Amino acid sequence: MKTEIDANIQAVLDSAQFIGGPYVEEVEKRLAAYVGREYCVTCANGTDALQAAFMAAGAGAGDAVFCPDVTFVASAEPAKMLGAVPVFCDILPDTYCLSPESLERQIKAVLWEGRLTPKAVVAVDILGNPCDYGAIVPLCEQYGLILIEDAAQSFGGSYKGRKTCSFGDFAVTSFFPAKPLGCYGDGGAVFVDDGGMEALVRSLCVHGKGPGGKYDNVRVGMNSRLDTLQAAVLLPKLRALAACELEARQTVAERYREAFAGKLVTPFVEEGCTSAWAQYALLAPDTTGRNRIVSHLSKTGIPSTVYYPKPQHALPVFQAEPRYGETFPNATDYCARTFSLPMHPYLEEAEQREVIAAVLEAL
Numbered sequence: 001m002k003t004e005i006d007a008n009i010q011a012v013l014d015s016a017q018f019i020g021g022p023y024v025e026e027v028e029k030r031l032a033a034y035v036g037r038e039y040c041v042t043c044a045n046g047t048d049a050l051q052a053a054f055m056a057a058g059a060g061a062g063d064a065v066f067c068p069d070v071t072f073v074a075s076a077e078p079a080k081m082l083g084a085v086p087v088f089c090d091i092l093p094d095t096y097c098l099s100p101e102s103l104e105r106q107i108k109a110v111l112w113e114g115r116l117t118p119k120a121v122v123a124v125d126i127l128g129n130p131c132d133y134g135a136i137v138p139l140c141e142q143y144g145l146i147l148i149e150d151a152a153q154s155f156g157g158s159y160k161g162r163k164t165c166s167f168g169d170f171a172v173t174s175f176f177p178a179k180p181l182g183c184y185g186d187g188g189a190v191f192v193d194d195g196g197m198e199a200l201v202r203s204l205c206v207h208g209k210g211p212g213g214k215y216d217n218v219r220v221g222m223n224s225r226l227d228t229l230q231a232a233v234l235l236p237k238l239r240a241l242a243a244c245e246l247e248a249r250q251t252v253a254e255r256y257r258e259a260f261a262g263k264l265v266t267p268f269v270e271e272g273c274t275s276a277w278a279q280y281a282l283l284a285p286d287t288t289g290r291n292r293i294v295s296h297l298s299k300t301g302i303p304s305t306v307y308y309p310k311p312q313h314a315l316p317v318f319q320a321e322p323r324y325g326e327t328f329p330n331a332t333d334y335c336a337r338t339f340s341l342p343m344h345p346y347l348e349e350a351e352q353r354e355v356i357a358a359v360l361e362a363l
């Protein structure tokens with residue numbers, strides 16, 4: 001992609017239009033079309049995309065925002081910054097995504113206590129694997145909750161014929177370089193189907209601009225835009241993701257699955273779903289076993305990472321959040337045993353064989 005990306009970067013430099021312009025407009029159009037959504041509003045990063053969605057949803061003081069216990073801190077952090085209270089829910093033991101049963105228990109606990117108003121659910125497509133929207137969407141409807149799909153890790157994945165980023169009142173994604181669709185720095189996007197919401201998110205991302213433009217400020221907003229240079233990089237990368245990268249990720253995942261089936265717990269993807277394989281995470285028998293594998297890989301010069309070493313409820317920043325008696329057994333077990341192997345669409349079979357051999361050696 002080098003020739004096209006370099007040419008696009010040079011074209012932006014030549015135009016000297018570094019904010020907005022045709023590249024940003026085109027990437028928004030193509031992103032929305034790819035995921036099957038009416039509107040895409042790009043912004044500076046995935047965390048800002050979440051913040052804009054929480055602000056547009058009206059989440060603030062006195063509100064409860066439900067979030068899975070296994071995710072990156074950014075899923076709930078903006079809600080807390082706005083004054084809402086994150087209420088963590090356990091994950092499913094197989095897909096590692098938000099457990100609908102735990103979600104409903106926590107919603108009922110909040111209602112029973114009567115102190116907070118259940119406001120929104122952040123459904124995180126963890127490691128690239130889509131959530132169980134067949135169960136989560138009806139729960140949100142039943143309890144009148146706004147659904148935000150955190151698809152930062154799952155761009156390109158699908159749930160029963162629908163692309164990720166197409167679920168919820170808002171879906172958000174990130175173009176951080178390590179994500180399935182990465183740019184050359186930070187970037188993010190919010191997806192919506194409602195024209196009024198699109199206008200609100202656009203306003204929130206540019207200092208609460210009003211109908212009279214950016215000096216007609218009607219609300220408190222943010223300064224969050226996708227750089228034109230990043231849009232110019234994303235256009236060819238989006239095309240490659242759709243044309244071959246997603247498929248190449250499936251090939252890499254399948255090779256790992258064949259090599260580790262029966263030896264370690266391999267990832268589970270529900271029937272009719274596709275993971276974007278942001279990460280390929282395995283579960284070792286226990287923490288000691290996990291740490292032994294990770295340290296052996298590191299000695300061999302093979303990078304591996306633990307996504308994530310701690311569940312959200314155990315992070316110092318979330319110590320004061322109410323738990324309503326939830327003990328998060330699945331999230332705790334997952335974090336104690338998980339480790340992730342190199343995963344990207346350009347991982348060659350010979351390189352992957354080395355990784356597999358090193359893991360088997362440690363076992």
Ligand SMILES: *Cc1c(COP(=O)(O)O)cnc(C)c1O
Pocket residue numbers: 045046047048071072074075124150152153173174175176186187188
């Ligand atoms: C990366 C990530 C984010 C935040 O995206 P940034 O672009 O890094 O701000 C939010 N949620 C999840 C699940 C992520 O993995």
